[in-house]
Amino acid sequence: MFESLSERLSGTIKRLKGQARLTEDNIQDALREVRMALLEADVALPVVKSFIEAVRARAIGQEVIRSLTPGQAFIKIVNDELVAAMGTANERLDLNAQPPAIVLMAGLQGAGKTTTVGKLARWLRQERGKSVMVVSCDVYRPAAIQQLETLAREVEVDFFPSRSDQDPVAIARDAVDHARRQHKDVLLVDTAGRLHIDAEMMAEIRRLHEALDPVETLFVVDAMTGQDAANTARAFGEALPLTGVVLTKADGDARGGAALSVRAITGKPIKFLGVGEKTKALEPFHPDRIASRILGMGDVVTLVEEAQRSFDQDKAAKLARKVQKGQGFDLGDLRDQLEQMLKMGGVAGLLDKLPGAGQLPAAVKSQANDIQVKRMMAIIDSMTLEERRFPDIIKGSRKRRIAGGSGTEVQDVNRLLKQHLQMRKAMKKFSKGGGMAKMMRAMKGRIPGGGMPF
Template sequence: MFESLSQRLSSTVERLRGRGRLTEANIRESLREVRVALLEADVALPVVQALVQRVQVRAIGQEVLKSLTPGQALIKVVRDELTALMGTANADLNLAAAPPAIVLMAGLQGAGKTTTVAKLARFLRERRKKKVMVVSCDVYRPAAIEQLRTLAEQVEVLFHPSSGTDDPVAIARSAVDAARRNFADVLIVDTAGRLHIDAAMMDEIKALHAVLDPVETLFVVDAMTGQDAANTAKAFSEALPLTGVVLTKTDGDARGGAALSVRYITGRPIKFMGAGEKPDALEPFHPDRVAQRILGMGDVLSLVEEVERKVDQEKAQKLAEKVIKGKRFDLNDMKDQLEQMVNMGGMASLIDKLPGMGSLPDQVKSKVNDKEVHRMIAIINSMTKKERRHPDLLNGSRRARIARGSGQQPADVNRLLKQYQQMEKMMAKLGSGGIKGLMRQMKGAMRGMGGNGLMPPR
């Protein structure tokens, strides 16, 4: 998300960073480029006008022109105004209600509402330690109820059954009773969507809202629809007392116009953003961190939180103890490291959160994908347990067999083993306490890495 906008804004503010002084003329010139970048990112025109005007007022004032580092001061102004535009700070869910706290989900068909219900249920179960029940009041879309049942099993939350022949309001009442009987802390209600906003849809969801009296009414919207997302959210906010917005499919949106427009147009905070199909692909929306990512500053806080949450701490501890004791780093250990990387969202997700990566050329970014990681895992999986523990056994005939078993070429196996040897040497240096030697080894390994940093391009 934000790739195109980030590149344009990063290059614009970077040109100002090293200047000893700024004038009103070059500030206005830079803000014209910022304006074009925002419009190309499909940010709504009123939002663009408001943002540029606020930045200009602060930039031409004493805050920037009198600063010792005016270029950096302007970047700070742009970052602050982007953050304010999206809501300053993360707006948390308000679940302070007598159980069950009811969360009503609204949105158009195809926005990813049902999958978001499951993701939110998992989020509340794992991170808030809540007992969650979900229910579908979508009696129109074929298999919608069965889809939610399957997802509920995957994320390990309670599911209240319903039928396509039932009345949505009756389903809602029944679900509330069931949630009370099961001592659920939270009940998440999935509602029917339509391909467009219509009176019947609005009447039905208003009736559901009146019966449920939810503590949270969240509007789920597809980020790839750009400023249309903000306009649709505005229509819903006028019909329902929305408490927040969930942006979905942000991994498929390179522009980011929806994220910058929704809060300004609707006055409702973005509470979550979904990126991917996996049940854990839902994150709280932090405007300050997103603003930093847009300006190419990375998002180290989110990266640290992700590492703490998704890295298998027990495996990491075992590997650390193994290295310290001087035991050999083997291919099982390498496979564990690759799988941890995939669990954290893959290479693209990691790079997106690292400072300075927004300015990488497109041809470099295009090579950053997880195909090579999965290929390496497949090659290791084709080895016997003994071969993984003792890589020295891998002679030519064994390598040919492994290549056939994994659907790769012998050259791919050779490249993987070269990567393994580099990692093994680094681990040996770390174990012996030679940190300077380790750093030299890492530099050499980086020079030897081609393509996307894992394997040379085929």
Template sequence: MFESLSQRLSTTVNRLRGRGRLTEENIRESLREVRIALLEADVALPVVQALIQRIKVRAVGQDVMKSLSPGQALIKVVSDELTTVMGSANTELNLAQQPPAVVLLAGLQGAGKTTTVAKLARLLTERKKKKVMVVSCDVYRPAAIEQLRTLAGQVGVSFFPSDAGQDPVAIAKAAVAAARREVVDVLIVDTAGRLHVDEAMMAEIKALHAAITPVETLFVVDSMTGQDAANTAKAFSDALPLTGVILTKTDGDARGGAALSVRYVTGRPIKFLGAGEKTDALEPFHPDRLAQRILGMGDVLSLVEEVERKVDQDKAQKLAQKVMKGKRFDLNDMKDQLEQMGNMGGLAGLMDKLPGMGNLPDSVKSKVNDGEMNRMIAIICSMTKKERRHPDLLNGSRRARVARGSGTQPADVNRLLKQYMQMEKMMSKLSKGGSKGLMRQMRGAMKGMGGMGGLPPMR
């Protein structure tokens, strides 16, 4: 998400960063580029105009012109204003009420409402420790109810049964009563969508809302629809008292215009971003972190949170103890590390959150994909248990057999083993010298790249 916008803005930002002083002409030229970048990202025109005006007022004022490093100051102004446009801070769901807290999801057909219901149910169950029930009031789309039943089973939440012949309002009322009886914390209601905004659809959703008075009414919108996302969100916010927005399919949206437009046009906060089809692919929306990612500064906070949440702490602890005791790092350990990286969104997902990655050329980015990681896992899985524990056994004939079994070439197996030996060497140094041994090794590697040559020797 935001690849094209991030590249354009990063180029502008880098040009300003080293300037000893800025003139009004410099700023005007930079803002022209920012404006073009926003329009190309499909940000709604009123939003672009408002954003540029706000940046311009601050840029030619005390904030930038009188700063000791005006280039850096202007970058901060752009970051601050992007954050403000998207909503300043993360807005959590308001679930502090007498159970069940009812959450109603509305949106057009194809926006991903049913999948988002399951994602939200999983997030509330795992991170907020809530008891969740879901119900489908979509009596028009074939198999919609069955789809939600299946997803509810996958994420381990209660499913309230409904039937295509029932009235949506009656279904919702019955579900609320059932949730109250079963002492459920949160009831998430999936509603019917249409291919476009129409009166019948709005009348039904209004009747549903009036019948169950949800504490949260969330509009689910496909981010890839760009400016249309903002227009549709406006139509729904005029008809319903929306409390927030969920942007879906953000992993397929290279422009990101919807995220910058929806909040400004509707006045409602974006609460979650959906990125991918898996049921764990829903994250709270943090405007400040996203603004930093747009400007190529990365999102280290989200990366740390993701590591804490998705890395198997028991396995990590066992590996640390194993290495510190001097036991050999083997191919089973390497496979665990690769799988945990996959759980965190793979290499592409990790790179997206690291500072400076937006400045990498496309030729480099195109080579970073999870296909190579999956190939490495397949190669290790084609080895015997003994070979994984004792990689030295892998002679030429064994490597050829592993290559055939994993559908790869012997050269791929050789490359994997070379990478394994580098990891094993690092782990070996850690076991011999403790954390200082590893730090010395990292320092030597950085020194070789000219990055840490001026640091004093480690004692």
């Protein structure tokens, strides 16, 4: 996410850091580079103009010129203005209403609206502790109702059934009555989308809004459409009293133009980012954290939050006790750690949030994907329980069997065993004393993502 914008801005900032002091001339050069970076990221032109003027006004003032570290001062200004452009702070969903709090989802067809309803239902249940019901008022798209029913089952929330021959407003009213009788905290209402904005679509969603009077009306839009996402959101905002925006497919958007344009053009806050296909791939939108990612400074706060959500605390404690007792780190333990990594968004997801990862060579970043991790897990899955516990018994014939069972080569099995041996030695050093620092030195470059075996 934001790769191209991050690379351009990082290059500009690196050149500024080399300046003994900043003058109006080299600030102008830097601003020109920043402007080009934003335009290439498909940020809307009015947003680019106001952003550059805001940075210029602060950069040519005493704040930067008199700074002992002018390059860092300039970075701070760019960071502050990025945060301001995206909305300053995260705006939570306002669910303060007589239950059920109704959340109406709007957007064009293909933006990922139904999937987002499932993701949001899961997030509300797990993160906010809410009892949730979902209903589909999309009576036009084939299988839309069945899709939402499947998602509701997956994320473990209630589904209110509807049919394609019913009126959308009647469906919504019945769903509200049922949710109230069932004492549900939140009702998420999925609506029909179109391939483009049309009068019929707007009339129908306005009728739904009037009938439901939702506490939140969220516009779901594909981040990969760039500044068109902001323009579409503005069109919906003129027809409906939107309370926020959900940007989907942000993991596939290397430019980031939509994230920087939507708030400025619509005046509506981005409340969530969709960062993958899975139902857990939804993040609250924090402008300060996103600005930090864009400038290559990572997003450690989100990384820690994901770790707290994803890590199996019992397994982690069990492994820690095992290592401290010197009982060794076997292949089953390695598989558990790889699985936890995938739960946190995989290697690419971790790199996106690690400080300095943006400066990694393109060749390294291109190898940072989950294929290697899944291949390692497949190799371990092809082993017997005894082989996982005692890797030293894995010799020639066993290696050939494991490679055949996992669809890999014997060399791949050898590399995995070598990497595991290095990690096992590191864990042993940890158990003998010297703590985490010793272990990290021993493991440097050998953990998945930092020295992949494939």
